[in-house]
Amino acid sequence: MRDQKERVETIESTMKNEFRHALAVNLITQEQHDNYLQELNELTSYIYEKYKDSLAFYDEDWIKINDYYEKIVGLDFVRDYTKEDLELIWLIEM
Template identity: 85%
Template sequence: MRDQKERINRMELRLKNEFRHALAVNLITQEQHDKYLQELNELTAYIYEKYKNSLAFYDEDWIKINNYYEKIVGLDFVRSRTKEGLEDDWLIEM
């Protein structure tokens, strides 16, 4: 299993790029971009702080992560290739 923090970091970078692209091609407004970025930053800051010395995530935090993931892949402006990449990065590996 890949390191959880690595997965979070890859997801964060992928989403920042997707939000930046959507703003650049006028799929979202600056206000929407800032809102999406703020939500992402709040989630990742929480995860990085809580798990800075640990590799295993608690179930309640996986629920937060998966809820955010579901919200993002449901957005109209998120490209298919990004959704596929997010799936690779975020889904729980069995």
């Protein structure tokens, strides 16, 4: 099982790439892109700060991360293979 920080880093880079792609092909506006990045940065900053000395996640953090995942897979512009990758990265290992 991969450690939690590595999984969060993978999700972060995957989503940044997905947002960049959506912006490049005009599926989202610059403002939407910035808002999605801000939300992602808030979540990852929270996780990195809270777990900088520990790898053990608490239930409320799993809920917060899972809520973010659920929101992302519900977005129309997120490509199917990205959704599948996120599921493999995150949910199977939860």
